[in-house]
Amino acid sequence: MANTIEVKVPNIGDFESVPVIELLVAEGDTVEKDQALMVLESDKATMDVPSPAAGKVTGLKVKVGDKVGEGSLVCSLSGQTDAAADDAAADADADADADSEAPEGRHDAPPSEPEGHEDEKTAETAESAGGPARGSARQTQAGPYTVTVPNIGDFESVPVIELLVAEGDTVEKDQALVVLESDKATMDVPSPVAGTVTSLRLKVGDKVGEGAEVCVLTPADGAGDDDDDDDGAADDAPAQQTASAETQPAREPPAAAKAPIADTPEAQPNAGPQAKTTAPATQADGEPFYAGPATRKVARQFGVDLSKVSGSGARGRIVIEDVQAYVKAELAKPAAGSGGARAAGGGIPPIPAQDYAQFGPVETKALARIRKLSAAHLSRSWLNVPHVTQHDDADITELEAFRKSAGDYTEAKLTLLPFLIKAVGLVIKRYPEFNSSLAADGESIVLKGYCNIGFAADTPNGLVVPVVKDVWAKSVGELAADCARLATTARDGKLKPDDLRGGCFSISSLGGIGGKYFTPIVNAPEVAILGVSRSSLQPVWDGANFAPRLLLPLSLSYDHRVIDGAAAARFVVLLGALLADVRRWVL
Known part of the structure; x- marks a missing residue:
């Protein structure tokens, strides 16, 4: 049977009033066990x-900025079976009772032993090691300190995400010295002495x-003696062991989380001790x-x-949310560009910027939104699709005469486009590979059982391609009305x-403007596009005259990944035959 449990802040060591800096869930969210809340x-x-x-x-009790401590109510969880709820409650009780161990790596605070016992234990450990009572270093006979990773709770294998010093650096x-990061917390390993x-x-x-050994320190003059005489050193040890000690004043907050070096392309896991910074990781502006x-x-x-x-x-x-917004902005950049390097992809270098004003007066005019979107899409298509263009002429002498004579039979004006x-549409039915798209994996093609054809329309704001639907089922008059x-x-x-959606094939007609032949860009993921130029009267040999x-x-x-040259030639030949004699359409 479903049950409801209360989620409380677990044992976080000596911290009594810790601010909430980020909420990772909202009311109604479904979470998994051990998911960060x-x-x-x-x-x-x-x-x-x-x-x-x-x-x-089902009940979120905290908000960003609230200060909480051990036992503070975080939220309620519903949808649990009795067994799951009992297990969760048992885990929570175990966390509360386990004063000497951290709760499954869910925080990086020190183990909660009684203060007196912890101080004595730390002091005894330090005395037996012959070093200062700090629990994170041991002194060799020659004087240098070997700095080791302190007690970090139940974490046994924690990755080093940042080195804050290099050999030869002087530290306070x-x-x-280094930054560790588990899947639950980020921890600094501090230097026990100056050197x-x-x-x-x-x-x-x-x-x-x-x-684990971090480094060897040669202490500054008197550093070792100061540590030996420091009665309060043992009191600081637990906090240094798991929550990392306060760092130098330049870091605000002192041990705030840092971005792992591995997140940047330049930093690789084998970068070694090259990082010499002792400040937090910085943004591009140095902050x-x-x-x-x-x-x-x-x-x-x-x-x-x-x-x-x-x-x-x-x-x-x-x-x-900042990371998600950044990703969305990066994905939107190609659409916001005008076919530049980002839209092009493939590592193609951008065109160098020019100062055109040095040659004479200039005017900058913003591109229309449609033109920006078209530029990005055309760049992707041109770079991803291996284009081949087949040219031919179609004899439309009889078709043009028929078009002019049939104008009275349709409500819409009969142009050549319908x-x-x-x-x-008839040619596509004969050669269905022209009515397909290449699958995303490049291993197959998707053949479509419908025929929707787009046509390029020149508008004041730029080029758009509206789509005429269900071409196979419509007459020329109905297609004229749709166009x-x-x-x-x-x-x-x-x-x-x-x-603008659902196109199978596109037609780009420049007949109303002029010109001869051109190379239209395939409107991917379609696999073909027909370019049409202005018709003209030409002398043609008929065998006698x-x-x-x-x-x-x-x-x-x-x-060319989907269609070969022979298929393209057959396509234009059949199209030319149909345009030359409309009687073939009824066959």
């Missing part, structure tokens, strides 16, 4: 609060656990940025470089989305 940030670390069970969020006491890094033992991408583990996980999934993302959270923190659409309606609607800028014939130039561009 929200992000907390103290002055030491960033922590996710995970869901103890799968279910539906408590300055962060010089003489040997770095880690590189970005290494996975470490408690006791530091902060992001929690859940946000960076999403960024890695999308391949987003967080240094290029603007944060909208508290103190400029990057949240998941005849072309009908004839192309007239769509052309008028296009010029008025009132085409509906449905008027030259006779004046009205010839229509045809230019068929096609996708």
